[in-house]
Amino acid sequence: MTEKKQTTDYSAIEKKKEAATRLVDFGETLYTQMTQNEFPWITMPSRSIENIIYSPKLRQYILGDRRVKRSARNIRHIRPLSQLVWTAFFAHHLATNRKTSTLRDVYYSAQAYEMSFKDQSESDNVIIDLETVTGSAREEFNIFPEERSAVFGDLTIEYTVPGYEGRRMNLTSHPDGLMVGPALTYSEFVKTSANKVIAIEKGGLFTRFIEENVHTKHNALLVLTAGQAPRATRHFIRRLNKELELPVYILTDGDPWGMHIAMVIISGSANAAHIRDLTTPDAKWSGVWATDIQSYKLPSIPLTERDVKRLHELQRDPRYKEKLWQREIKTFMKIGKKAEQEAFSRYGLTYIVDEYLPAKLEAD
Amino acid sequence: MASQTFEEISPADFFYRNREIAGFTNPSRAIFAAIRELVENSLDAAEAFAVPPNIYVRLSDEQDSTPGTYLLRVQDNGSGITSRHIPSAFGQVLFGSKYKLKQSRGTFGLGGTMAVLYGQITTHKPAQIISSTASSKVYKYRIMVDIQRNKPVILERRILLNRDRWHGTIVEFSLEGDYYRAMPKILDYFKQTALVNPYANITFVDPKGRLYKFTRVTTKMPSPPKETLPHPYGVDVEKVKRLVRVTPHNNMLDFMKSHFHRISENIAKRFIEFADISPKKNPRKLNPQEIVKLVHMMKRYEDFRPPSASCLSPLGEDLLKAGILKALKPEFTAVCQRKPSTYAGHPFIVETAMAYGGEIPKRGDFILYRFANRIPLLYDEASDVSFRVVKSFNWRRYKASQDMPIAVLVHICSTKIPYKTVGKEFIADRPEIKREVLNGIRDVARRLKRFLSKREHVAKEKRRLNIFSKYLPKIAKFTTELAGREEEPDIEKLLLSVRKVDRKKTDD
Numbered sequence: 001m002t003e004k005k006q007t008t009d010y011s012a013i014e015k016k017k018e019a020a021t022r023l024v025d026f027g028e029t030l031y032t033q034m035t036q037n038e039f040p041w042i043t044m045p046s047r048s049i050e051n052i053i054y055s056p057k058l059r060q061y062i063l064g065d066r067r068v069k070r071s072a073r074n075i076r077h078i079r080p081l082s083q084l085v086w087t088a089f090f091a092h093h094l095a096t097n098r099k100t101s102t103l104r105d106v107y108y109s110a111q112a113y114e115m116s117f118k119d120q121s122e123s124d125n126v127i128i129d130l131e132t133v134t135g136s137a138r139e140e141f142n143i144f145p146e147e148r149s150a151v152f153g154d155l156t157i158e159y160t161v162p163g164y165e166g167r168r169m170n171l172t173s174h175p176d177g178l179m180v181g182p183a184l185t186y187s188e189f190v191k192t193s194a195n196k197v198i199a200i201e202k203g204g205l206f207t208r209f210i211e212e213n214v215h216t217k218h219n220a221l222l223v224l225t226a227g228q229a230p231r232a233t234r235h236f237i238r239r240l241n242k243e244l245e246l247p248v249y250i251l252t253d254g255d256p257w258g259m260h261i262a263m264v265i266i267s268g269s270a271n272a273a274h275i276r277d278l279t280t281p282d283a284k285w286s287g288v289w290a291t292d293i294q295s296y297k298l299p300s301i302p303l304t305e306r307d308v309k310r311l312h313e314l315q316r317d318p319r320y321k322e323k324l325w326q327r328e329i330k331t332f333m334k335i336g337k338k339a340e341q342e343a344f345s346r347y348g349l350t351y352i353v354d355e356y357l358p359a360k361l362e363a364d
Numbered sequence: 365m366a367s368q369t370f371e372e373i374s375p376a377d378f379f380y381r382n383r384e385i386a387g388f389t390n391p392s393r394a395i396f397a398a399i400r401e402l403v404e405n406s407l408d409a410a411e412a413f414a415v416p417p418n419i420y421v422r423l424s425d426e427q428d429s430t431p432g433t434y435l436l437r438v439q440d441n442g443s444g445i446t447s448r449h450i451p452s453a454f455g456q457v458l459f460g461s462k463y464k465l466k467q468s469r470g471t472f473g474l475g476g477t478m479a480v481l482y483g484q485i486t487t488h489k490p491a492q493i494i495s496s497t498a499s500s501k502v503y504k505y506r507i508m509v510d511i512q513r514n515k516p517v518i519l520e521r522r523i524l525l526n527r528d529r530w531h532g533t534i535v536e537f538s539l540e541g542d543y544y545r546a547m548p549k550i551l552d553y554f555k556q557t558a559l560v561n562p563y564a565n566i567t568f569v570d571p572k573g574r575l576y577k578f579t580r581v582t583t584k585m586p587s588p589p590k591e592t593l594p595h596p597y598g599v600d601v602e603k604v605k606r607l608v609r610v611t612p613h614n615n616m617l618d619f620m621k622s623h624f625h626r627i628s629e630n631i632a633k634r635f636i637e638f639a640d641i642s643p644k645k646n647p648r649k650l651n652p653q654e655i656v657k658l659v660h661m662m663k664r665y666e667d668f669r670p671p672s673a674s675c676l677s678p679l680g681e682d683l684l685k686a687g688i689l690k691a692l693k694p695e696f697t698a699v700c701q702r703k704p705s706t707y708a709g710h711p712f713i714v715e716t717a718m719a720y721g722g723e724i725p726k727r728g729d730f731i732l733y734r735f736a737n738r739i740p741l742l743y744d745e746a747s748d749v750s751f752r753v754v755k756s757f758n759w760r761r762y763k764a765s766q767d768m769p770i771a772v773l774v775h776i777c778s779t780k781i782p783y784k785t786v787g788k789e790f791i792a793d794r795p796e797i798k799r800e801v802l803n804g805i806r807d808v809a810r811r812l813k814r815f816l817s818k819r820e821h822v823a824k825e826k827r828r829l830n831i832f833s834k835y836l837p838k839i840a841k842f843t844t845e846l847a848g849r850e851e852e853p854d855i856e857k858l859l860l861s862v863r864k865v866d867r868k869k870t871d872d
Contacts, residue, residue: 027846034853040839082835089842
């Protein structure tokens with residue numbers, strides 16, 4: 001039983017406070033420049049491809065030393081810079097009013113301030129700039145994506161969001177699981193009986209696991225990633241791993257795309273090279289492996305051209321250089337087959353829970 | 365074999381039968397041509413008297429007559445016509461004051477009479493002419509044309525007292541026509557005439573009683589054209605024959621010196637030697653073969669001095685510009701007067717102008733205004749030399765395109781405009797003229813290009829400034845709120861600095 005253990009490093013509240021301070025600092029810097037009759041400017045790490053490098057130490061992509069300057073003196077910079085300033089203002093406004101917003105919402109909110117964005121991808125991009133400038137993830141500014149994933153299992157959390165402060169909730173209270181939204185992201189972990197986390201790619205299997213009481217049978221917290229895990233979910237998994245010291249196992253489809261869902265949870269994505277604390281380097285990809293297709297004689301379908309191309313890309317990716325990954329990539333290419341999680345249903349509905357899962361967890 | 369009948373016809377009869385070659389093709393064209401001929405006579409008459417023209421034109425529905433019959437009245441403040449010439453001036457075809465070598469609007473002497481003649485054959489009514497040369501008398505005539513004999517028939521002649529020493533001419537007659545179809549051309553004609561005669565007051569009252577008034581912007585007039593002698597390159601056998609008949613001189617040297625343009629003693633001597641004619645030969649005794657040979661040698665001799673353009677009266681850059689500014693109200697205008705040049709022994713000067721923007725409409729093509737000896741040419745544009753030059757012009761090189769509001773103006777003045785028809789509507793493709801028109805258009809196009817480039821630059825700078833003044837205040841506002849400050853930073857200096865740099869850049 002782990003009783004309310006948290007390190008300052010991973011406290012959501014602390015993170016948010018720090019993010020808010022960084023926003024104010026950012027405003028302060030530009031404000032001071034202007035009072036000194038200087039065109040406001042900033043520098044930030046470059047997010048161009050050449051500046052995204054893999055750090056074997058951190059086991060994730062990080063930004064290199066190249067920095068770029070954005071100055072209001074430059075006619076091409078002034079618009080994006082003012083969008084950045086507005087976004088910082090808006091994020092700070094959200095934080096002080098303890099409100100959250102989605103990426104889409106930010107895009108529309110801009111119009112109320114006569115700060116139009118061409119499209120949502122422009123505003124998304126400015127939000128990434130803001131993350132890069134401040135070094136804080138947008139979730140810490142209360143800006144979330146639309147996608148939602150879920151969590152289920154014996155974990156008691158304490159809400160910190162307005163109106164729910166101090167209220168506690170056990171994550172088994174709803175059989176569909178609880179959405180990993182802003183409220184859960186900012187909650188404090190109080191206690192858990194679980195000793196592991198199982199992240200699952202697909203909703204069908206997630207539901208099956210709940211129905212089959214995997215959470216009690218295996219003392220596990222179940223996380224539904226719903227495809228590629230959203231950043232809030234990746235951050236949540238990391239917290240479970242770091243704060244509660246729970247090992248993380250990931251179950252995905254047996255194909256290059258499933259592999260990569262696991263890898264992004266483990267080592268992060270190039271897109272998020274400017275953000276820390278989204279990765280769980282010690283998490284394990286437990287399957288479905290290519291070798292499982294062979295040893296369990298799973299019903300399989302042939303790899304498509306796209307799958308093979310993707311496998312070749314992954315083979316060269318620095319994140320995949322470890323033995324397990326290289327072995328599985330080679331096996332996929334050798335057998336030319338892939339299999340989904342549902343493939344286990346050929347052995348009955350509970351086979352995956354009763355046979356496959358224990359074998360996989362033990363293998364670790 | 366059927367027997368053929370031969371009959372001689374008079375010039376009036378000839379033009380009666382072939383009135384389309386003088387521009388009286390159909391009822392709408394005829395009413396346009398009638399107005400135009402009389403207005404041009406009036407402008408010439410005023411300029412001859414060196415007064416800024418005041419011209420009043422009234423076209424009214426003829427009472428008690430078939431529809432489509434109009435009464436046309438044209439009144440000017442010109443020199444007037446001496447009493448004894450009045451009947452012939454309006455009642456005899458090919459009688460006129462314009463057969464000398466001189467730049468003038470009309471050239472064929474058909475104008476006034478042709479209009480009167482047309483009125484007579486369509487309405488069978490006499491014309492009334494009132495004129496005075498600022499003498500103590502005003503003469504009033506009612507005449508008709510005896511078409512077969514090309515003679516005026518005087519129906520009435522009255523002499524009135526001229527206490528105010530009025531000078532000018534009033535012509536009034538009835539004619540058939542189609543004003544409503546001709547109206548756009550007629551209004552264009554007045555507008556363009558006003559443009560190229562910016563020192564004239566022109567008033568037009570149409571049959572509906574609508575008043576169109578074109579007020580002069582200046583009283584400055586170009587110096588009037590002078591009469592000149594024919595240049596040896598420009599004469600033919602008939603011309604020399606006529607000179608031979610009337611010359612008072614009895615040797616070739618004096619004959620050449622006094623009847624031709626720019627021939628000095630020296631040149632006359634050398635030419636006579638070249639033509640292998642004795643300088644002492646009496647020109648009156650030249651036989652036809654010798655005359656043909658003389659004309660032939662004139663064309664071959666290369667050392668005649670080119671014709672002088674001092675006899676020409678171009679509008680001048682200032683007047684042209686004033687006319688354009690008034691008539692077209694453009695945003696930009698450039699005018700150019702080319703140096704005098706010659707074709708076939710006739711001096712000519714090309715004036716060009718280009719106007720952009722302002723009230724010039726976008727027509728999807730360049731608008732071309734053509735003028736010759738200060739009259740607008742409105743018909744048969746596509747056959748005109750200027751039109752061809754404009755069509756084949758490399759506009760892109762000058763940053764101009766057809767979707768821009770651009771008007772091109774070409775004015776050619778010469779002692780002899782090479783019209784292709786008696787209708788005086790388009791100018792032939794003379795290579796010498798074509799070259800001058802092209803060079804003139806290039807000249808003004810270069811200036812248009814500079815204007816457009818500068819404008820583009822200014823617009824770009826304006827956009828730039830707009831971006832700064834749009835976003836900098838926002839940065840100031842949001843950082844102030846973000847930093848939790850009360851007062852926004854003063855960004856006026858920053859905005860001003862952007863502006864200063866701009867000005868410096870523009871000056872470079």
